Amino acid sequence: MKKLLLIPLLAATLHINAAEPVQYRYSGQAAVDHLQETGECFQCDLTGQDLRAAINAHSGKKTINLQGSKLVQANLKEAHLERANLYKANLFSANLYKANLEGTDFTDANLFSANLYKANLQEANLRKANLFSTNLQEANLQEANLRKANLFSANLQEANLYKANLRKANLFSAYLYKANLEGTDFTDADLQDANLQEANLQDTHLTFATINDQTILDMSKLTCYQSLFLKRVK
Numbered sequence: 001m002k003k004l005l006l007i008p009l010l011a012a013t014l015h016i017n018a019a020e021p022v023q024y025r026y027s028g029q030a031a032v033d034h035l036q037e038t039g040e041c042f043q044c045d046l047t048g049q050d051l052r053a054a055i056n057a058h059s060g061k062k063t064i065n066l067q068g069s070k071l072v073q074a075n076l077k078e079a080h081l082e083r084a085n086l087y088k089a090n091l092f093s094a095n096l097y098k099a100n101l102e103g104t105d106f107t108d109a110n111l112f113s114a115n116l117y118k119a120n121l122q123e124a125n126l127r128k129a130n131l132f133s134t135n136l137q138e139a140n141l142q143e144a145n146l147r148k149a150n151l152f153s154a155n156l157q158e159a160n161l162y163k164a165n166l167r168k169a170n171l172f173s174a175y176l177y178k179a180n181l182e183g184t185d186f187t188d189a190d191l192q193d194a195n196l197q198e199a200n201l202q203d204t205h206l207t208f209a210t211i212n213d214q215t216i217l218d219m220s221k222l223t224c225y226q227s228l229f230l231k232r233v234k
Helices: 004-018 028-038 054-055 224-227
Strands: none
Touching: 004 054
């Protein structure tokens, strides 16, 4: 069953890459130079580029605009991208280790296999974002919007999801060991095969969330109301 579910999800990921715009405004070093000079490079090809200096040059001065840009395997380690526009950007396998992404717009963005270890995503908008197999270990996702996001096999170990919105999100096989899920909204979310061992489930909303026999969830930690509306499937 798990393999059957994996096929359409991988196909969807490939579709995202295939659907990228072919014509870019700038590419390569020219794109990096334009970003450093202006603070924007929407619909640019920045594949494999080290963007830290170009972005940090505008830290606290200007909102970075990378809407629709190709940032495949880009180096954004510890970059300051607060409230940046990354709508529909392709960040496949990008390195965002410890990046400051507070309030950043990742709506419909592709973050498949990206590294967001210890990144600050507080109040970030990740609605419908593809976070398939993304590393979000110890990331701060406090009050982030992940509604309808794809978090299939994502690593959320010890992540802070305090009051985050994960309504209708796909968390099939997600790893949430010791995650802070206080006040997190999982209404209608898919938690099949997910690991929530030792997670903080205080005031977690689980109405109509789907679990199965492979979901690791300590039912003794749930209130009667939380467990009453869980949807269990075989």
